[in-house]
Amino acid sequence: MRDRKKVHDVTGKLIVGLGLGLGPAPIKDYLDDSHRAAELGFDVIELPDHLGMVAPLPTLAAIATAVPRVRVTNLVLNASFYRPHLLARDIAAVHQLSGGRFITSLGAGYAEQEFATVGIPYPSPGQRVRTVTSTASAIKDILADPAFVTHSDTPPPLTRIAGAGDRLLASAAQYADMVLFDPVLTESALAERIDYTRAHAGARAQDITFCFSFTDIALDDRTPDLAVLRSVLPHLSEEELLALPAVLKGSLDEAIAKIRRLRELGIDYLTFDRTPSVDWNTLERLITAVRQDS
Numbered sequence: 001m002r003d004r005k006k007v008h009d010v011t012g013k014l015i016v017g018l019g020l021g022l023g024p025a026p027i028k029d030y031l032d033d034s035h036r037a038a039e040l041g042f043d044v045i046e047l048p049d050h051l052g053m054v055a056p057l058p059t060l061a062a063i064a065t066a067v068p069r070v071r072v073t074n075l076v077l078n079a080s081f082y083r084p085h086l087l088a089r090d091i092a093a094v095h096q097l098s099g100g101r102f103i104t105s106l107g108a109g110y111a112e113q114e115f116a117t118v119g120i121p122y123p124s125p126g127q128r129v130r131t132v133t134s135t136a137s138a139i140k141d142i143l144a145d146p147a148f149v150t151h152s153d154t155p156p157p158l159t160r161i162a163g164a165g166d167r168l169l170a171s172a173a174q175y176a177d178m179v180l181f182d183p184v185l186t187e188s189a190l191a192e193r194i195d196y197t198r199a200h201a202g203a204r205a206q207d208i209t210f211c212f213s214f215t216d217i218a219l220d221d222r223t224p225d226l227a228v229l230r231s232v233l234p235h236l237s238e239e240e241l242l243a244l245p246a247v248l249k250g251s252l253d254e255a256i257a258k259i260r261r262l263r264e265l266g267i268d269y270l271t272f273d274r275t276p277s278v279d280w281n282t283l284e285r286l287i288t289a290v291r292q293d294s
Contacts, residue, residue, distance in 0.1 A: 014263075014294040016287060017044035017271040019075045019213060024052055027059055033274060034063045038070050040284050041291060044103070046075040046271055051114050057090050064098030071101040075213060075271060076162045076180065078109035079131045080123060084138035085148075091157065092143055100154040104139060105180065107162040108132050110232060126167070133171040136161060140175075160211065164193060173200035173208070178269065180211040183246035184233055190245060191265050198266075211269035212262055217278050217286065218249040225277050248286075256289050263294065 018037040020030055034045045045063050047056040060072040072094070077087070095102040108128035109115070115122040123131065136159055142148050143156045161172035164182035172179045179197055181190055190212070198205040218224035226241045233241065241247065245262060248255040259270065272278075272286060 014290070015043050015209070015211075015269040016041070016290060017046050017073070017075075017213075017269065018042040018283070019046040019048070019271045019273040021048055021053070021273055021275050023276070025054075027054055027062065030054060030059055031063060031066050034067045034070065036280060037274075037283075038067050040280075040287055042070065042287065044071045044073055044271075046073050046105075048075050049077045049081070050111065051117055057094055060102070061094045061097045064094065064101055068099075071103060072098055073103035073160065074105045075273075076105040076107035076160070078114075079106045079135040080109050080115070080120065080128055081118065082135070084135050085142060087135070088139045088142040088148070091139065092148075092152075095157045096152050096154060100157075102157045103160055103178070104136075104157045105160040105162065105178075106132050106136055107180075108168060125165070129163075129165065129167045129171070132161060132163070132168060133175065136171075136175045164189075166196070169193060169197045170200045173197050173202075173205070176208065178209045178211055180213065180269075181267075183213050183215050184229065184244065186243070187245050187261065190262070194266050209269050210266050211271065212267045213246065213271040213273065214248050215246045215273050216248070216275075217255075217272060217282055218247070219252055219255060219282050219285070220250075222277075222282075224249050225275065252285055252289055255286065256293050259290060260293060 020033055022029055037045060047060055049056050056074050064072045091102065091104055112122045158177040159175060160178035160180055161176040162180035163169060164185055181193055185193060194210055201208055215228050216224050216226065224242060224247055229241050229244065229246065242249060245258060248258060272283060274283065
């Protein structure tokens with residue numbers, strides 16, 4: 001087993017997040033789910049940044065105010081949609097409203113149709129990677145400038161960068177406090193990407209928290225919903241999609257065994273996606289078993 005590293009959780013325990021992908025639901029539903037998640041022991045509430053869903057930053061501010069215990073973040077902000085100074089201003093507000101419980105999470109964006117819908121040219125992969133890197137660096141500098149935002153004694157938010165490619169992970173190794181790996185990776189590819197990031201992080205590798213998100217939870221007899229994975233991996237068969245680490249299927253013991261393997265690779269921050277097809281009983285069983293196993 002690889003050595004475990006220090007995680008960025010004040011209690012020193014495994015971090016468990018709940019990704020709320022409820023679609024065009026009322027914001028009250030997001031608040032209600034956040035309350036319930038906190039009661040079950042989730043550490044972080046995460047919201048996507050996609051058209052057709054609630055505006056992420058105002059909703060996270062509302063969640064942080066209504067649910068004082070949890071941290072809040074995105075899964076993840078599309079860096080190409082934002083100007084760094086304007087985004088930094090919004091992040092500073094959410095971070096201060098939350099009492100320092102916000103995590104800045106940035107990604108390169110992949111939904112080409114969303115770029116077209118908002119009237120932004122779809123950048124090349126290289127351009128999107130550069131945008132993530134420059135945005136992460138700029139936000140850190142801006143938030144460190146006391147002249148830019150209302151003075152606060154709250155330390156600046158941690159930075160999480162999401163991705164899978166060499167250039168993005170190399171940048172994340174230098175700039176990020178947390179690295180979120182793409183859920184489309186196979187288990188062997190995930191292991192290689194973790195090692196790649198560690199190698200590029202050098203001495204700071206032990207201070208980086210590695211994160212992974214489960215996009216579908218289909219325990220017992222429930223049929224997995226592979227729509228998200230199929231949309232980005234249309235060339236893979238259903239059997240290949242089901243084999244990805246991002247899909248938890250079968251018995252609870254089988255799910256915990258898969259999670260345990262990821263923990264052995266060095267993943268110390270897990271996110272379970274809560275979609276309309278995932279019930280609370282399943283989430284409660286999962287988080288209870290994960291806590292007992294960790």
